[in-house]
Amino acid sequence: MRNIIISNNPLVAEKYENVFFVDGSVEETLVKVRDLVYEGHELVSHPLAASLRVLFSPYRSVIVANQCEQLNFDHAEIIEGSICKYKKHMDVRKADEANSDDYKTVDLLLLQSALNDEKGKW
Amino acid sequence: MKLEIGRIFIKDIQLGSETSVKSGVLTVDESGLIAKLKEDERIKDVKIDVARPGEKVRIIPVKDVIEPRVKIEGGLNGFPGVTAKPAQCGEGRTQVLYGAAVVTVGDIVGFQEGVIDMWGEGAKWTPFSQTYNLTVDINVIDGIDPHTHEEIVRIAGLRAAEFIGQAGKDVTPDEVLTFEIGSVFEETAKYPNLPKVLYAEMMITQGLLHDTYIYGVNAQTILPAVLHPNEELDSAVISGNCVAACDKITTYQHQNNSVILDLYAEHGKEINFMGCIMAPEHTTLAGKFRVSDYTVKLAKLLGADAVVVSEEGYGNPDSDLLMICKKCEKAGIKTVLITDECAGRDGMSQPLADTAVEAVAVVSTGNVSHVITVEPAEKVIGKAESIAVLAGGWDGALAEDGTFQCELNAVIGSTSEIGFHNVTCRLY
Numbered sequence: 208m209r210n211i212i213i214s215n216n217p218l219v220a221e222k223y224e225n226v227f228f229v230d231g232s233v234e235e236t237l238v239k240v241r242d243l244v245y246e247g248h249e250l251v252s253h254p255l256a257a258s259l260r261v262l263f264s265p266y267r268s269v270i271v272a273n274q275c276e277q278l279n280f281d282h283a284e285i286i287e288g289s290i291c292k293y294k295k296h297m298d299v300r301k302a303d304e305a306n307s308d309d310y311k312t313v314d315l316l317l318l319q320s321a322l323n324d325e326k327g328k329w
Numbered sequence: 330m331k332l333e334i335g336r337i338f339i340k341d342i343q344l345g346s347e348t349s350v351k352s353g354v355l356t357v358d359e360s361g362l363i364a365k366l367k368e369d370e371r372i373k374d375v376k377i378d379v380a381r382p383g384e385k386v387r388i389i390p391v392k393d394v395i396e397p398r399v400k401i402e403g404g405l406n407g408f409p410g411v412t413a414k415p416a417q418c419g420e421g422r423t424q425v426l427y428g429a430a431v432v433t434v435g436d437i438v439g440f441q442e443g444v445i446d447m448w449g450e451g452a453k454w455t456p457f458s459q460t461y462n463l464t465v466d467i468n469v470i471d472g473i474d475p476h477t478h479e480e481i482v483r484i485a486g487l488r489a490a491e492f493i494g495q496a497g498k499d500v501t502p503d504e505v506l507t508f509e510i511g512s513v514f515e516e517t518a519k520y521p522n523l524p525k526v527l528y529a530e531m532m533i534t535q536g537l538l539h540d541t542y543i544y545g546v547n548a549q550t551i552l553p554a555v556l557h558p559n560e561e562l563d564s565a566v567i568s569g570n571c572v573a574a575c576d577k578i579t580t581y582q583h584q585n586n587s588v589i590l591d592l593y594a595e596h597g598k599e600i601n602f603m604g605c606i607m608a609p610e611h612t613t614l615a616g617k618f619r620v621s622d623y624t625v626k627l628a629k630l631l632g633a634d635a636v637v638v639s640e641e642g643y644g645n646p647d648s649d650l651l652m653i654c655k656k657c658e659k660a661g662i663k664t665v666l667i668t669d670e671c672a673g674r675d676g677m678s679q680p681l682a683d684t685a686v687e688a689v690a691v692v693s694t695g696n697v698s699h700v701i702t703v704e705p706a707e708k709v710i711g712k713a714e715s716i717a718v719l720a721g722g723w724d725g726a727l728a729e730d731g732t733f734q735c736e737l738n739a740v741i742g743s744t745s746e747i748g749f750h751n752v753t754c755r756l757y
Contacts, residue, residue, distance in 0.1 A: 252612045253645035255682055257533050258573035259697060259738045260442060262644060292682045300722050306439035312475060313438060313537060320536030321612040
């Protein structure tokens with residue numbers, strides 16, 4: 208397995224085998240990603256979404272490399288910065304739970320799109 | 330490449346039984362347009378309405394805004410590669426119903442926001458409160474998956490703009506703008522002492538509700554591509570993005586890209602404007618490295634002295650913006666970045682998700698976290714329930730009289746990162 212998906216989205220856990228499922232919040236998911244980055248796993252996908260509305264999603268999936276290498280400082284900076292940004296936004300907002308099912312679907316589809324980008328690579 | 334844009338000034342829109350422009354009044358054949366759109370059998374229902382500047386009307390959730398146009402000379406009418414066969418955009422004469430806009434409405438997912446208020450406080454923040462809007466509300470048949478749903482609404486909007494644009498075919502325009510730039514060699518020979526400037530336009534290209542198309546090609550699948558600026562001004566670039574309401578580039582904004590227009594205005598005076606690099610924004614870090622390397626390579630290959638870079642969206646695209654900046658500056662190419670800020674309600678926080686010491690020339694297009702208070706509308710076009718998405722962000726956001734608070738983030742085009750918007754800075 209070349210990659211691991213870190214996710215708190217049950218749809219992602221159902222669909223893929225290489226998932227580390229976080230039974231918790233987006234913040235806890237990002238913290239798990241951070242721990243793995245410090246252990247030497249590189250980020251494959253960026254931890255943040257491309258729009259604020261999706262940042263309010265209660266679900267997030269991030270891809271990291273399965274292989275454990277030396278700590279990549281650039282990646283550590285990206286995940287730390289992402290956690291800071293995420294907390295900054297959510298401190299003043301409620302998670303949008305009313306549209307949970309749609310957020311699950313969009314998180315899954317955006318993840319699939321990132322995985323397609325990774326196809327055919329070793 | 331030479332393009333003439335003939336602007337026909339539109340002062341009102343009426344629904345009627347024919348599609349025409351007379352004395353600046355655009356009449357739209359409502360049943361003809363509905364029949365045209367329902368040729369797509371996946372569309373169950375179409376509702377057409379009009380929203381005029383100053384009316385107490387709220388449009389929500391907006392998917393895209395499109396400028397109605399007709400090609401009368403050179404190329405093919407419509408949107409080549411999407412509603413028409415493939416053809417070269419950017420040459421000949423295009424007539425524009427200037428001041429009119431097609432606004433597509435339709436909730437593809439429940440959390441969509443994207444509001445246009447035509448009056449009051451809300452209207453101040455969106456450029457599309459000043460246009461005469463023909464709204465096209467699309468309902469699809471049951472059993473359609475989200476990707477197909479998005480495609481149906483996107484294409485219906487383009488087809489509506491094409492249908493209405495026909496009204497300008499035989500009308501003498503009020504104003505004709507000419508856009509002409511020759512090859513890189515010709516322009517450099519003409520202006521040997523002017524700095525050679527490229528425009529790198531970043532586009533969200535990350536999957537459902539986050540896509541951009543060039544000549545109908547999903548830009549997620551391309552390497553950065555060089556476009557003549559006229560191609561974008563002539564409808565080659567289409568938005569498939571409908572979540573980043575404040576800073577997504579609608580199709581209308583691509584057709585009237587302010588960065589291109591401003592660079593054109595300085596061409597031959599202050600700068601030698603050499604063209605656009607269309608840079609996709611990927612979710613993967615590998616994609617971000619590939620695109621930033623390739624963008625810098627194209628800039629070097631064309632001998633650029635400077636690159637103006639505009640972002641689309643917020644969050645992971647901040648990394649792309651700064652990667653392009655760092656790599657260009659390292660290669661001796663100066664950069665100017667255009668981005669909005671996510672700087673907290675008081676505007677005091679670090680504005681981007683990433684930083685770089687090389688980013689010393691940055692134009693801000695506004696703070697997306699700024700909170701505004703808007704009154705209840707007399708009429709809602711679209712889905713009134715979507716207002717709950719806007720008003721439900723925090724406790725106390727919704728008052729008993731229906732007045733509510735939302736962030737600029739929810740307002741279409743409020744912090745446009747290509748500068749097509751109302752927010753500005755003044756020196757005191």
